[in-house]
Amino acid sequence: MTVMPKLEDLSDPDFDAFAMERMSTGRCPDPYPRIHELMRQGSVIEGIYRNEFTDVTDVQTAGRPTMMVLGYDAVMHVLTHPEIFTNREAFLPSLGVSFGESVSVMDAPDHTRYRKIFQKAFLPQVVTKWGETVVDPVVNSLMEAFIHTGKADLIEQFTHDYPFQVIYAQVELEPEQGPVFHKLAIAQMLSSIGAPQGMEATEKLGVFFAELLRQRRANPGPDLISHLATIEVDGEMLPDIILISFLRQLMNAGGDTTFRGTSALLTGLLTHTDQLEAVQADRSLVSQAIDEALRWEGPVTCTHRYAKVETEIDGVRIPQGTAIDLVLASANRDPRKFEDPDRFNIFRERKHRHVAFASGPHLCIGQHLAKVEMTRALNALLDNLPGLRLDPDRPAPQMIGHLLRSPEHLWVRFDA
Numbered sequence: 210m211t212v213m214p215k216l217e218d219l220s221d222p223d224f225d226a227f228a229m230e231r232m233s234t235g236r237c238p239d240p241y242p243r244i245h246e247l248m249r250q251g252s253v254i255e256g257i258y259r260n261e262f263t264d265v266t267d268v269q270t271a272g273r274p275t276m277m278v279l280g281y282d283a284v285m286h287v288l289t290h291p292e293i294f295t296n297r298e299a300f301l302p303s304l305g306v307s308f309g310e311s312v313s314v315m316d317a318p319d320h321t322r323y324r325k326i327f328q329k330a331f332l333p334q335v336v337t338k339w340g341e342t343v344v345d346p347v348v349n350s351l352m353e354a355f356i357h358t359g360k361a362d363l364i365e366q367f368t369h370d371y372p373f374q375v376i377y378a379q380v381e382l383e384p385e386q387g388p389v390f391h392k393l394a395i396a397q398m399l400s401s402i403g404a405p406q407g408m409e410a411t412e413k414l415g416v417f418f419a420e421l422l423r424q425r426r427a428n429p430g431p432d433l434i435s436h437l438a439t440i441e442v443d444g445e446m447l448p449d450i451i452l453i454s455f456l457r458q459l460m461n462a463g464g465d466t467t468f469r470g471t472s473a474l475l476t477g478l479l480t481h482t483d484q485l486e487a488v489q490a491d492r493s494l495v496s497q498a499i500d501e502a503l504r505w506e507g508p509v510t511c512t513h514r515y516a517k518v519e520t521e522i523d524g525v526r527i528p529q530g531t532a533i534d535l536v537l538a539s540a541n542r543d544p545r546k547f548e549d550p551d552r553f554n555i556f557r558e559r560k561h562r563h564v565a566f567a568s569g570p571h572l573c574i575g576q577h578l579a580k581v582e583m584t585r586a587l588n589a590l591l592d593n594l595p596g597l598r599l600d601p602d603r604p605a606p607q608m609i610g611h612l613l614r615s616p617e618h619l620w621v622r623f624d625a
């Protein structure tokens with residue numbers, strides 16, 4: 210029997226990566242009034258999104274002209290013109306350090322070549338199967354812990370863990386390694402604010418994945434890692450450096466975002482009981498409820514590009530080398546596209562698609578998986594927790610953060 214490689218903890222095992230992450234993503238309960246004010250100044254204006262809310266600086270903008278792109282059409286323009294707006298330069302100092310050679314840090318032609326290969330592993334027909342085999346067992350085992358109690362904190366006891374556990378199941382990680390894995394996945398992102406634990410986490414995940422790939426190549430199974438480890442491209446295996454970077458990114462891009470997206474979905478429904486009742490009664494509404502939650506409170510509020518050449522967006526001159534903050538949260542609440550945009554309304558007319566998963570060549574690879582996970586999670590909660598409602602004796606959920614958003618608690622009651 211193969212012994213799984215062991216993931217090494219940070220040298221300071223008490224370092225609280227989650228607290229540091231909260232500090233970096235901010236304590237702002239509602240960035241939207243400020244976002245609307247900024248959008249009224251123009252759809253493309255000078256400045257740095259992060260600095261509207263915090264003094265914490267990141268490494269991406271150092272010494273460059275900076276612009277914020279806020280309007281929906283302007284955001285779409287940037288996302289769909291990769292020949293003008295580069296990912297490579299924008300993300301090398303941040304994700305390039307945290308993950309390495311991940312698809313987010315690539316431009317064409319490398320991006321086109323590698324993305325095509327990874328994307329095959331996340332096609333709708335592939336991930337739909339994982340719904341039953343991987344997602345349901347995780348969701349059921351987490352619910353088991355509170356289903357008979359009549360109350361729960363759905364963040365602490367459910368949404369914070371389930372997408373990570375889905376990934377552990379695919380990696381076939383030993384359960385006791387889960388907490389270290391989760392901590393390192395969060396810690397690796399801290400390089401963007403200069404914390405040394407960021408690089409330590411990146412290196413430790415790298416050692417673990419290298420050994421895991423070696424083992425799975427020697428002994429392939431039906432799991433995702435074996436699949437990725439043995440894919441051949443033009444008769445060659447994917448290089449380890451590309452695979453390891455992708456796996457580092459997967460923990461974060463797939464775990465943290467889905468946790469936040471599911472938390473926003475539950476918050477939206479539980480604070481709008483008429484809409485919760487409608488979804489409870491007619492599950493064909495689940496898909497539009499997910500879309501609306503991602504538009505209303507998309508987990509990733511902002512992404513980045515650099516202008517390769519001097520250009521214009523919406524009539525505004527953009528000098529070559531400008532660091533651009535693409536404010537997805539603002540595009541998703543652009544009143545020119547979404548009527549009464551601050552309102553959570555699963556019945557809104559869907560004339561424009563939200564950009565919570567971005568658009569263009571870097572459109573989220575995991576969007577189908579995220580939707581499968583959110584669908585299975587919501588249906589399981591509605592099926593198994595009758596009379597699901599907010600706990601009247603506890604504070605109502607409050608979304609927090611200007612970069613990554615979710616509530617810290619979601620206290621509910623139900624009829625046990």
Ligand code: HEM
Nearest residue numbers: 312313462463466467470512565566567571573574575579
């Ligand atoms: C609700 C959940 C999710 C949200 C809101 C989300 C959001 C995003 C966004 C906004 C981007 C594009 C960033 C940019 O262009 O700068 C992206 C890219 C990406 N996402 Fe997701 N994501 C989610 C779930 C997932 C999952 C489950 C996976 C796991 C497979 C995943 C893997 C990726 C990868 C690998 C990329 C990079 C794609 C590329 O650069 O070509 N995401 N995601």
